[in-house]
Structures are given as C-alpha cells and as structure tokens.
Amino acid sequence: xxGTALRGRLxxxxxxxxxxxxxxxxxxxxxxxxxxxxxxxxxxxxxxRLTDEDGYVAERSYSIASAPGEPVALTVERLDDGEVxxxxxxxxxxxxxxxxxGPIGGYFVWEPENxxxxxxxxxxxxxxxxxxxxxxxxxxxxxxxxxxLYSSRTxxxxxxxxxxxxxxxxxxxxxxxxxxxxxxxSGYAGRVDAALLAEVVWPxxxxxxxxxxxxxxxxxxxxxxLVQAGYPPQRVKTERFGGTGGT
Amino acid sequence: xDAVDGNAIGGLLHEVFGSxxxxxxSVCGTCGTARQVGELAVYAHAPGTVVRCPSCDNVxxxxxxxxxxxxxxxxxxxxxx
Numbered sequence: 001x002x003g004t005a006l007r008g009r010l011x012x013x014x015x016x017x018x019x020x021x022x023x024x025x026x027x028x029x030x031x032x033x034x035x036x037x038x039x040x041x042x043x044x045x046x047x048x049r050l051t052d053e054d055g056y057v058a059e060r061s062y063s064i065a066s067a068p069g070e071p072v073a074l075t076v077e078r079l080d081d082g083e084v085x086x087x088x089x090x091x092x093x094x095x096x097x098x099x100x101x102g103p104i105g106g107y108f109v110w111e112p113e114n115x116x117x118x119x120x121x122x123x124x125x126x127x128x129x130x131x132x133x134x135x136x137x138x139x140x141x142x143x144x145x146x147x148x149l150y151s152s153r154t155x156x157x158x159x160x161x162x163x164x165x166x167x168x169x170x171x172x173x174x175x176x177x178x179x180x181x182x183x184x185x186s187g188y189a190g191r192v193d194a195a196l197l198a199e200v201v202w203p204x205x206x207x208x209x210x211x212x213x214x215x216x217x218x219x220x221x222x223x224x225x226l227v228q229a230g231y232p233p234q235r236v237k238t239e240r241f242g243g244t245g246g247t
Numbered sequence: 248x249d250a251v252d253g254n255a256i257g258g259l260l261h262e263v264f265g266s267x268x269x270x271x272x273s274v275c276g277t278c279g280t281a282r283q284v285g286e287l288a289v290y291a292h293a294p295g296t297v298v299r300c301p302s303c304d305n306v307x308x309x310x311x312x313x314x315x316x317x318x319x320x321x322x323x324x325x326x327x328x
Contacts, residue, residue, distance in 0.1 A: 009265065010258060010261040010262060045254075045255075045257070046258075047258040059258075061255055061257075061258065101258055102258070104257035104258045104261065104267075104269075105254045105257040105267075105269050105285065106257075106267050106269050106270040106285070107252070107253070107254045107257075107269040107270055107283055107284070107285025107286070108252075108254050108269075108285065215249075216249040216250060216251065217249070238252055238286070239252055239254055239255075240249070240250065240251045240252050240255070241251065242249045242250075242251045242255075242291070
C-alpha cells in the first residue's frame with residue numbers, strides 16, 4: 001500500500017541495475033531491482049548516493065519514471081558538470097549495483113482519487129514524474145482527462161517520444177520546441193508563455209489540477225502564469241529541478 | 248542561485264524527523280504564511296541546506312551535515328506539523 005510506504009525509517013539500500021535504455025543522446029532510463037521496495041506513488045523520487053574510493057559522497061534526487069506496481073525505473077539526464085549524472089548515464093551497466101533510498105515525497109504525487117482534469121506541464125527532463133502519473137492513470141483505468149504540454153529544445157531531445165505519440169484515451173499531448181523545429185513541424189514553437197498556455201490549459205471553471213516540473217526558471221514562469229490566469233495556487237503543484245537546462 | 252522545492256529534500260527531512268514531511272504544514276515565523284513543506288524554497292548549494300519562506304524570504308530551517316551528524320536550526324518557524 002502506498003500509505004504504509006510513507007511510514008517507517010528511510011534507509012539506504014543496494015539496488016541492482018537490470019537494464020539501461022537510451023532515451024535521447026543525453027538521457028537514459030535505468031531499470032532497477034530493489035529487493036525491499038515498499039512500493040511508490042506516481043510523482044515520488046529517490047535519493048541516489050555515490051561513494052568514491054576515498055570516501056567522498058555525492059547525493060542527488062531522481063524522479064521515478066515508472067508507475068506504481070512496475071519495477072523501479074529512473075530516467076536521468078546527463079549534466080556535463082554534474083557529479084552524479086555522468087556516472088549514471090555513461091558508466092552504469094546492467095548488473096551494477098547502486099545505493100538508493102526511497103520512495104520520497106508526498107507533495108508532488110497523484111492518485112486517481114485526486115481527480116482532475118489534469119494539466120501536466122513539463123520542461124525537459126521534468127517529464128519524468130509526469131510520465132509516472134500518466135502510466136499510473138492508464139494502469140488504474142482512470143478516466144480523468146489529461147492535457148500534457150511538454151517543452152523541449154529540439155525534437156531529438158523529447159524523452160519518451162514513441163510513448164507520447166500514442167497517448168491513452170483521454171490524454172492530449174502538446175509539444176513545444178524552443179530551439180529548433182524540423183520541417184513540417186505541426187506542434188508549437190518557442191517557450192511556454194501566457195499566449196501558449198491560453199491555447200492549451202483547461203478553463204479554471206473545470207477546477208483543474210496542475211503539475212509543473214522542470215528547471216527552476218521554467219517552473220517559476222509557468223506556475224506564475226497559471227496563477228495569473230486564475231488557477232488557485234493550491235491547485236498548482238510544482239517540482240523544480242534547479243539549473244536552467246533542458247527546455 | 249536557483250531554488251528547488253521542499254519536496255527535493257524529502258529524504259533529508261525524513262532522515263532528520265523520522266517520517267515523511269513534505270505534506271506537513273509549516274508556519275513562517277516572520278510573515279505567518281502556512282504552507283506544506285514541499286512548497287518551501289530550498290537552496291541546496293549553500294554550505295548547508297537553507298529553507299526559505301517563498302512569501303517573505305525569511306530563513307525557516309537550516310541543515311548542516313558534519314561527518315555523520317546533521318545540525319538542525321528551526322528558529323525561523325512558528326510551527327511545524
């Protein structure tokens with residue numbers, strides 16, 4: 001049960017890498033076998049801890065990409081100046097072990113009983129916890145209507161592209177490409193602003209529930225615009241990744 | 248420096264308080280705004296982890312790890328939980 005998973009002590013444990021999948025040039029999905037996994041909720045994250053030979057420890061948080069009930073999967077974007085992500089995206093292989101603790105967080109989560117309609121707004125790798133929410137919705141047979149607006153630099157930077165090209169019934173997916181659009185591109189172009197949001201968002205009269213995830217500047221701009229458009233702040237959940245990359 | 252959400256330090260908070268804290272309500276000692284801990288502004292790149300009120304920028308909580316100990320300062324809070 002998700003509720004019981006939130007209680008009790010949070011301890012570091014060793015997970016085994018089952019497989020690593022290439023999502024984009026800089027993004028990998030890492031499938032893990034976590035022996036004592038208590039189950040998670042859509043939108044939660046884990047902490048990963050790397051310890052080098054002289055004892056130096058680096059910890060980072062990564063959102064869980066898989067739905068509750070699926071094996072734990074993390075989708076990680078390589079940050080060139082990162083201490084942890086280059087190891088995860090470039091070095092990690094099936095059979096390797098990884099220290100983690102989780103699941104963590106009760107704030108940026110969605111369960112079918114939270115309802116909707118859902119407005120999911122992703123910048124770059126901010127799509128990861130929202131993908132967990134989408135899969136959870138589908139696996140639980142929820143009919144909550146969803147609109148996803150996903151901002152990427154280029155088409156090649158779109159994570160889960162094949163999956164998002166075939167959304168479940170009741171899910172509408174909108175893309176915007178900020179840096180380069182391929183010939184014949186039918187999606188949006190440019191950064192998410194008030195005009196773009198006005199075309200995509202649910203009217204406030206439907207009491208939508210919004211989840212915004214991505215780099216800090218993306219989340220701040222989008223969540224402020226939503227609030228200015230009449231979304232109550234308590235219906236706009238945010239998860240900032242820090243940094244500026246990816247959108 | 249970019250802030251992240253209180254949600255991002257859910258693991259650290261669980262370690263310190265012994266339970267999931269991101270949905271716990273905190274009250275700012277300066278402006279009195281009540282928010283879930285997951286909504287607070289976190290600056291994780293300082294020498295410690297600094298948690299500020301998104302409304303008035305008051306420092307609510309500071310966590311500093313020294314070896315295996317975590318020093319905790321909650322002086323900026325009026326209430327937690």
